Amino acid sequence: MYPQDLKYSEKHEWVRVEGELATVGITSFAQEQLGAIVGVGLPEEGAEVEQHAPLADLDSMKTADQVFAPVSGRVVKVNRALEEHPELINDDPYGDGWVAVIEMADPSELDGLMSAAEYEAFVAEEASKG
Amino acid sequence: MTMPLIFERSEAGRKAYSLPECDVPRKDVAELLPDWAVRKSAAALPEVSEVDLVRHYTKLSQRNHGVDVGFYPLGSCTMKYNPKVNEDAAALPGFTSLHPYQPEELVQGALELMYELGRYLCEIGGMDEATLQPAAGAHGELTGLMIIKAYHESRGDGAKRTKVIVPDSAHGTNPASAAFCGYKVVEVKSDARGGVDLDSLRAAMSDEVAALMLTNPNTLGLFDENIVEIAKIVHDAGGLLYYDGANMNAIMGIARPGDMGFDVLHFNLHKTFSTPHGGGGPGSGPVAVKKALAPFLPVPVVEKKDGKFVLDYDRPHSIGKVKAFYGNFNVMVKAYAYIRALGAKGLREASENAVLNANYLMRKLAPYYHLPYDRYCKHEFVLSAAYQLAAGVHTADIAKMLLDYGFHAPTVYFPLIVKEAIMVEPTETESKDTLDAFVSAMIEIAQLAEKDPEALHSAPHKMVVGRLDDVTAARRPVLRWRPREQANAK
Numbered sequence: 001m002y003p004q005d006l007k008y009s010e011k012h013e014w015v016r017v018e019g020e021l022a023t024v025g026i027t028s029f030a031q032e033q034l035g036a037i038v039g040v041g042l043p044e045e046g047a048e049v050e051q052h053a054p055l056a057d058l059d060s061m062k063t064a065d066q067v068f069a070p071v072s073g074r075v076v077k078v079n080r081a082l083e084e085h086p087e088l089i090n091d092d093p094y095g096d097g098w099v100a101v102i103e104m105a106d107p108s109e110l111d112g113l114m115s116a117a118e119y120e121a122f123v124a125e126e127a128s129k130g
Numbered sequence: 131m132t133m134p135l136i137f138e139r140s141e142a143g144r145k146a147y148s149l150p151e152c153d154v155p156r157k158d159v160a161e162l163l164p165d166w167a168v169r170k171s172a173a174a175l176p177e178v179s180e181v182d183l184v185r186h187y188t189k190l191s192q193r194n195h196g197v198d199v200g201f202y203p204l205g206s207c208t209m210k211y212n213p214k215v216n217e218d219a220a221a222l223p224g225f226t227s228l229h230p231y232q233p234e235e236l237v238q239g240a241l242e243l244m245y246e247l248g249r250y251l252c253e254i255g256g257m258d259e260a261t262l263q264p265a266a267g268a269h270g271e272l273t274g275l276m277i278i279k280a281y282h283e284s285r286g287d288g289a290k291r292t293k294v295i296v297p298d299s300a301h302g303t304n305p306a307s308a309a310f311c312g313y314k315v316v317e318v319k320s321d322a323r324g325g326v327d328l329d330s331l332r333a334a335m336s337d338e339v340a341a342l343m344l345t346n347p348n349t350l351g352l353f354d355e356n357i358v359e360i361a362k363i364v365h366d367a368g369g370l371l372y373y374d375g376a377n378m379n380a381i382m383g384i385a386r387p388g389d390m391g392f393d394v395l396h397f398n399l400h401k402t403f404s405t406p407h408g409g410g411g412p413g414s415g416p417v418a419v420k421k422a423l424a425p426f427l428p429v430p431v432v433e434k435k436d437g438k439f440v441l442d443y444d445r446p447h448s449i450g451k452v453k454a455f456y457g458n459f460n461v462m463v464k465a466y467a468y469i470r471a472l473g474a475k476g477l478r479e480a481s482e483n484a485v486l487n488a489n490y491l492m493r494k495l496a497p498y499y500h501l502p503y504d505r506y507c508k509h510e511f512v513l514s515a516a517y518q519l520a521a522g523v524h525t526a527d528i529a530k531m532l533l534d535y536g537f538h539a540p541t542v543y544f545p546l547i548v549k550e551a552i553m554v555e556p557t558e559t560e561s562k563d564t565l566d567a568f569v570s571a572m573i574e575i576a577q578l579a580e581k582d583p584e585a586l587h588s589a590p591h592k593m594v595v596g597r598l599d600d601v602t603a604a605r606r607p608v609l610r611w612r613p614r615e616q617a618n619a620k
Contacts, residue, residue, distance in 0.1 A: 036604075039605075059604075063546055087605060
């Protein structure tokens with residue numbers, strides 16, 4: 001149900017690791033909960049982020065939320081296409097809807113993230129709490 | 131049924147104005163203004179006759195929903211009926227013809243009204259001193275936080291106290307105001323009963339916290355019975371308590387934030403004290419404080435000295451002015467008239483009826499809609515469309531369907547801690563007949579959700595327009611009219 005090659009955070013971000021680079025987005029579960037996303041506030045390229053700190057702002061028809069950095073590091077690239085087309089997050093959360101690429105400061109932080117199976121169990125648990 | 135825009139009604143040469151003969155010497159505008167300030171072609175303003183202009187805007191106004199048209203149970207907004215006599219008071223020429231630069235001795239009546247209103251608000255809130263300057267609720271929040279910041283700074287504590295705690299059920303303006311004031315926002319969870327989770331609060335509390343911002347009753351319409359303990363936890367760590375007065379309509383004459391342990395509070399005169407609101411104001415968000423914070427209030431403060439009312443600017447620790455002149459004066463007049471008309475007993479009755487109406491609606495609707503926090507509510511309560519969700523019916527569908535019954539929809543998808551939230555605030559000014567009509571509509575909608583969910587998905591059916599594509603409107607907003615050829619070229 002969730003892509004096997006990604007790592008997942010409790011705040012519903014996914015991470016795709018390629019060497020020192022971590023591409024970050026939000027999960028299909030998260031975008032479904034938020035509903036239609038209508039605006040994205042991206043970080044500056046070059047900005048330093050701490051793990052768990054806000055990375056980007058999301059406006060949806062239902063609410064306003066944030067994308068949190070699942071790992072610490074430097075933002076080396078942001079998905080500018082989201083500024084004109086925020087719907088990419090809804091339509092393709094693991095592909096064209098990626099949010100930013102972080103050059104990781106401490107790749108060992110990845111050990112604290114979940115696998116696809118663990119995240120699926122985590123989401124089921126959250127849902128049962130209502 | 132769409133209607134043409136005023137621009138689309140335009141015919142060259144028509145006009146809705148008639149000016150008298152010019153009785154001063156004519157001058158060419160190019161002689162009076164620098165070249166860059168003179169436009170080179172005429173502005174593309176619509177040209178319509180007077181009667182067409184009047185009809186256009188009258189028709190638009192008829193498409194509005196307001197409290198004077200029908201029930202408006204918009205949770206957290208206190209859309210109560212505002213007696214027209216308060217408009218009469220605010221329209222008295224002695225008030226409307228004032229000039230803010232008039233000397234104090236010529237505006238004693240206005241100053242007395244402001245002074246007395248400040249005293250009344252302090253009495254209602256259990257506070258010591260007040261400012262009437264802030265223009266609305268969020269402005270009051272910012273003013274209150276600036277006062278808190280100035281207080282900590284005066285004690286040499288300002289640099290250390292960088293955080294403001296806000297519960298996860300808070301109004302969105304609370305974290306926004308705290309961030310705007312330069313604070314880091316820390317969120318604390320709600321407990322199973324809907325109040326502040328005390329363990330989360332204790333864990334978040336430290337000598338880095340400047341204040342806790344709280345609404346009580348909170349956005350679930352529930353009174354936090356732990357408020358005295360909450361105040362102790364915050365005060366013991368040197369923090370202050372900020373009261374968001376958005377829900378003041380629930381407690382007037384019954385409980386006072388000052389007695390609960392709050393140090394600062396803002397009122398929404400335009401919610402609680404009889405000024406129509408929504409659509410941009412003007413509002414008024416007075417801030418009242420405990421004595422220790424009074425030196426930091428904005429200047430000027432209206433004072434009474436030797437039987438005269440004066441504007442006191444001599445407050446060296448003041449955070450300064452937060453608005454031009456003295457605030458939105460005409461809103462103050464309405465609040466003053468309202469408070470004087472009701473008196474202490476009447477204000478208490480208003481809150482009692484607001485709470486009674488909310489509990490009546492909640493009990494009538496609970497068999498048909500999920501009630502996530504099942505306990506006595508105050509002036510509002512939160513339902514959820516959880517039962518209807520099984521048939522694929524969302525809160526938005528229910529809200530749209532209500533329009534066909536002539537009701538404004540409740541607040542939806544807020545507070546965020548309730549999924550598919552439906553937040554209902556009937557206020558004290560509605561009769562039992564109106565409440566029963568609303569209950570009937572909600573029951574019919576619940577039945578429809580089981581029998582014919584499609585009818586709800588396509589609602590509303592009786593409005594001048596059907597279900598709007600609000601997602602595209604948000605993603606691709608068309609913010610201004612353009613002549614057809616320009617719009618096409620784009």
